[in-house]
Amino acid sequence: MLPKTLLTPVAAVLLSATSPLSKSLPSLKGNFKANERVITHKLGDKTISFKVIQYGETIHTCCINLHDNEATAVQAARDVLEMEGGLIVKIENGSKRMVSFPYKGVMYTFDPNRIFSMAGIKLTLKATGKVNPGVFAEVEKFANHLLELIPDTVSCVVALHNNTDGDYSVKSYQPGGKRTNDAKQVYANDWQDSDDIAFTTDDYIFTKMSSLGYNSILQDNVKVFKDGSLSVYYGEQNKRYINIETQFGKTNQYKEMLRKLFFALDEEKNPAAPVDVD
Numbered sequence: 001m002l003p004k005t006l007l008t009p010v011a012a013v014l015l016s017a018t019s020p021l022s023k024s025l026p027s028l029k030g031n032f033k034a035n036e037r038v039i040t041h042k043l044g045d046k047t048i049s050f051k052v053i054q055y056g057e058t059i060h061t062c063c064i065n066l067h068d069n070e071a072t073a074v075q076a077a078r079d080v081l082e083m084e085g086g087l088i089v090k091i092e093n094g095s096k097r098m099v100s101f102p103y104k105g106v107m108y109t110f111d112p113n114r115i116f117s118m119a120g121i122k123l124t125l126k127a128t129g130k131v132n133p134g135v136f137a138e139v140e141k142f143a144n145h146l147l148e149l150i151p152d153t154v155s156c157v158v159a160l161h162n163n164t165d166g167d168y169s170v171k172s173y174q175p176g177g178k179r180t181n182d183a184k185q186v187y188a189n190d191w192q193d194s195d196d197i198a199f200t201t202d203d204y205i206f207t208k209m210s211s212l213g214y215n216s217i218l219q220d221n222v223k224v225f226k227d228g229s230l231s232v233y234y235g236e237q238n239k240r241y242i243n244i245e246t247q248f249g250k251t252n253q254y255k256e257m258l259r260k261l262f263f264a265l266d267e268e269k270n271p272a273a274p275v276d277v278d
């Protein structure tokens with residue numbers, strides 16, 4: 001049986017067979033079956049697909065996978081959402097990080113986590129080679145189509161990412177790091193691998209994840225470098241976003257962080273009843 005700390009208050013009630021509530025409450029957790037849809041998109045002269053995987057009918061959170069090589073995060077999310085319900089939106093890109101496509105006979109390449117502003121689109125295309133005004137519009141349409149697949153009603157967008165040892169970590173945001181200016185607050189825990197991080201636009205999530213002992217970064221939604229990444233896009237709108245990122249292969253650590261996030265979001269929705277003190 002799962003430890004009770006991993007369950008929502010409602011699920012904990014459901015597990016206690018003696019509770020009179022257990023008969024009248026609908027089951028909120030369980031083995032949800034994945035309902036998968038594939039949506040095609042014409043990107044220049046290439047057809048690329050998005051996959052939308054839905055678990056259950058009630059969707060509060062949407063997980064998004066932009067880098068198709070980051071399979072650890074996706075597998076962990078599939079396992080957790082089977083129990084929790086939710087949505088995964090992903091780019092199908094032959095297990096590659098960068099997206100390449102032909103346009104009028106020339107190949108162009110971009111990082112799909114740098115396309116959520118025109119400035120970002122120009123930067124990433126420039127960094128990877130050629131630029132062309134017609135291509136800017138093509139990439140912008142691709143980004144907009146992807147964003148349309150994320151329901152407006154979700155209370156939190158969770159970005160699924162993995163990294164390699166030592167490349168990008170909580171240290172990137174600490175004094176002397178490359179991205180210090182992007183962070184409003186940083187919490188680093190010596191017991192955690194510095195590559196395993198929670199990076200968020202949201203104060204509540206930062207407070208929760210850091211108090212649970214995870215390396216946590218609160219994005220400075222104003223000062224952050226506007227690189228066209230999804231965190232910048234949601235930060236500018238003051239929308240709740242979190243990137244959970246572990247090293248490749250660390251599926252259990254990923255699942256634990258994701259479950260703790262869901263628990264924190266549940267807890268916020270259903271705060272424990274205050275205890276009467278006489």
Ligand SMILES: [Zn+2]
Nearest residue numbers: 067070161162
């Ligand atoms: Zn990534």
